[in-house]
Amino acid sequence: MAEAGGTIAAYRALLRAQARSQTAYRTSFVVDVLGNVGSTVFDVVTVLVIFGVTRELGGFTLRETLVMVGLSSCAFATADLLVGSIERLPRYVRTGLLDAVLVRPLGALPQLLLMDLPLRKVSRALFGLLVLVVALVSAGIAWTPGRAVLAVVAPLAGVVFFGALFVATATVSFWWVESGELANSITYGGRDFTSYPVTVFEGWFRAAFAYGLGFAFVSYQPALALLGRTDPLGLPSWAGWAAPAVALVAAAGAAAAWRTGVRHYRSTGS
Template identity: 40%
Template sequence: MVSTYILLAWTWARAAMAYRASFALMAVLGTVLAATDVAVILVIFANTTSLAGFSHDEVLFLYGASNVAFCFCDMFVGNVDRISRHIKAGTFDAMLIRPVSPWIQLATDNFSPTRAGRIAQAAAVLAYALAALDLDARRLWMVPVMIVTGVVIFASLWTLAASVQFVLTDAPEVVNAFTYGSGQLTQYPFSVYARDLVRGVTYALPLAFVNWQPGLYVLGRDDPFGTPSFMRFLGPVAAVGLALPAWLAWRRGIRHYRSTGS
């Protein structure tokens, strides 16, 4: 399965690299585009020293941790939301008869290594924040755990978004509000949001476990919303809890798929 993924991704990567100048330009500009979010954070902190109780470096830590996971998923899984195009064009039928899982075919569809620049940019911000913050070294084991958790949560979200498109072929853009919206939501400490919104993204859609709950543990801080401290470690449970329904929704979507009818 992994070797198939690598083979397909490499095939698309070679296709993308055929136009070298364009490829290099896209890699650079994609990184710059992703960095605009950092620019916004820097402009905000040019006007204040603390945002909802969090300092400049703490916000950059939360941003970096979430964005490494988000950009990783955007590169390796994000293309599954192209499914509506394949359903409309009828090319999804061809994917179903090939001896490779359609999910892997879609995840590698139009795979572009230029997005690696965004992961590097997010990782650089995370590394800067970890170096700038005076953190307890015994708590740093949580950083890789939270990144893996975030990857699983975002990948599940994208899979759910793709499954929804079996019924929502007319307005595929609507799922962007959930996938890219989640990426935007997790860039800031959740203390900026209203209590009800935070409840929703903790208990209904477990986005709080991407960087907020584990991030509070790494930073050694209490939750301003007063959740008990054992919730800092529930990330992997929440990730599996979202991955399962995503997997079931995807299988259901595939089973009920009836082609375009022609």
């Protein structure tokens, strides 16, 4: 029990140190916080611009599409805040900083996340939540207890899914140090993919990303369940409730990849 308390205290100390260092220059920190809203705002504006020239996108109205944008933005921005700093892993492997992390009596992954927790991104996560709330309120959803639960569970499952994706793609750097662009193409590309109805994509690309990698269960399928719409692609109605299961599978896969990568790592001195 005492050991567990000491571990928690150590993690708290890491978090406090990060908070102090990032807020030391308060004006700069506030500017960073406000500036980080930009990418999520851009996602929303892009959809609004598209609907300026069309009434429907892939068979969905603006209000229906904004539910998907809200689910995607809220999930990705929160995962990026909590786990996104793991994308610096290639630099840690290349410079040997990971060696120092591994010799400490703390979990390597929590240390890496807390060492570079980007507190400035909290504004992006809050704005993503705001977009989701506004989209759900304006979509004319016929609320039931089940849909109310899904409105809470779906974005949380999306956070777990994107978090697992960040960890899994970063783990590639244990074998291939210059893997950053590959990781970004999947994580940030996945964010862009989930901001639109899956029906706007076709063929193998849709099959690979939407269902092979599971991106359809971040926003598209939960949005169908919340809106009470049948899937134009023919999947059963229960698919909209599968987001937590898909997220757990993704998390288990990422955990296995991380453990394998750490065992494979032989430090910069080998």
